Amino acid sequence: MTRTVYLNGDYLPETEAKVSIFDRGFLMSDGVYEVTSVLGGKLIDFAGHCARLGRSLSELGMAAPCSDAELLAIHRELVTLNDITDGMIYLQVTRGNPGDRDFAYPPADTKPTLVLFTQNKPGLADAPAAKTGWKVISVADERWGRRDIKTTQLLYPSMAKMMAKAAHVDDAWFVEDGMVTEGTSNNAYIVKGNRIITRALSHDILHGITRAAVLRFAAEAQMEVEERNFTIAEAQQADEAFVTSASAFVMPVVEIDGAAVGTGAVGHLVPRLREIYLEEMAKAAI
Structure with missing residues (x-):
């Protein structure tokens, strides 16, 4: 049609x-x-x-x-x-x-x-990957400095998506000065125990609308939130990892640069966070 x-x-x-x-x-x-x-x-x-x-x-x-x-x-x-x-x-x-x-x-x-x-x-909210998780690779962040502005300058993120595709994984995480900035079209997080860790807002990352909602819901659910930089090595040693975006919502990440995150399978906190997000957003939808 x-x-x-x-x-x-x-x-x-x-x-x-x-x-x-x-x-x-x-x-x-x-x-x-x-x-x-x-x-x-x-x-x-x-x-x-x-x-x-x-x-x-x-x-x-x-x-x-x-x-x-x-x-x-x-x-x-x-x-x-x-x-x-x-x-x-x-x-x-x-x-x-x-x-x-x-x-x-x-x-x-x-x-x-x-x-x-x-x-x-x-079936946008029922993506099979939410049950199996994404695999990601790291790539150098070579985008312009004002990533907080949602411009149509998307060539390098597109190139990074193709790098991920060539590596037979789902996405890429950008790394700058040794620290993860974000995914190609999403914000990146790791989980240690009951603590969610993600890079603080600045010109370095997009100020995700889903990010804001997820962190708010996480705090309301008594989950700890820590906004700070983290490395790929720390992410590989995390209990869980995930990304957020307007179309992926809350998506688990189970492998980074070939290393399993946690058990290598989707954990417990991220699916619960996805469930909370979808429930609350459905209530507030217009």
């Missing part, structure tokens, strides 16, 4: 949606994005994604294309038009089309480009 997508005020068949070759998102990766999960036809943590979108736009000096209320209406309409029960909605805002290529930003009144489309993922 041909999807209906949203482009600058219009709902169109995906085959008819066109963006100018002069759009700065195409020429300069001058854009930001968000991905919101849909479970049971409802949006997961929409307010969090809107807040981070606003921050990303502000950090890059880009104008918001519309209000949060208008974005919510667009999301809901796309869910309806594409009959999405479980899946994702991708949103991208670029600095727009200045009419030619130039490193300088276009005039402030240049209209931003706003694109949204759906991805149908039946």
